[in-house]
Amino acid sequence: MKNQIRELRLKHNLSQQDLGERIGVSRQTINSIEAERYDPSLPLAFKISKFFNLPIEEIFYS
Amino acid sequence: MKNQIRELRLKHNLSQQDLGERIGVSRQTINSIEAERYDPSLPLAFKISKFFNLPIEEIFYS
């Protein structure tokens, strides 16, 4: 599952560490999702979606 | 995480078994999500969302 997290994160001028802290996960989790090593859980997808104030469908897609 | 799956499923006149087959998971998985025993994975949430033709945010919420 692809995602726009890296682009959104950079647009907000945040490091992976920053974003992880804001959302409540480790920087490795952010890194792994950006690298598509795995998909986030639904609750984490919601946190990311709310943080960037965008619907899940605009951040994650096939 | 709450959800509208039972309501949507009944509106479509489907059993848990039916919905599971249509979406590609077991009936116990449908049952467990309806009963909020656990949240679906993000890919499964997308399948459900596409099946009912509704955004994830209209099916799942806190």
Next chain:
DNA sequence: TGCGGATGTAAAGCCTGCTTTACATATACG
């Protein structure tokens, strides 16, 4: 050169998502 911040990635361990199997209850219908 040397250091710090950002990133990539791997391994171990824990918890959760999902499966199959199995049993129980309820309801409808012959």
Next chain:
DNA sequence: CGTATATGTAAAGCAGGCTTTACATCCGCA
């Protein structure tokens, strides 16, 4: 009554999400 369908739930086992620790690379800057 007996049977079929729908649902609830539990247990074992495997796969995947997430953590911490750790090490490596790269880039910018003193």
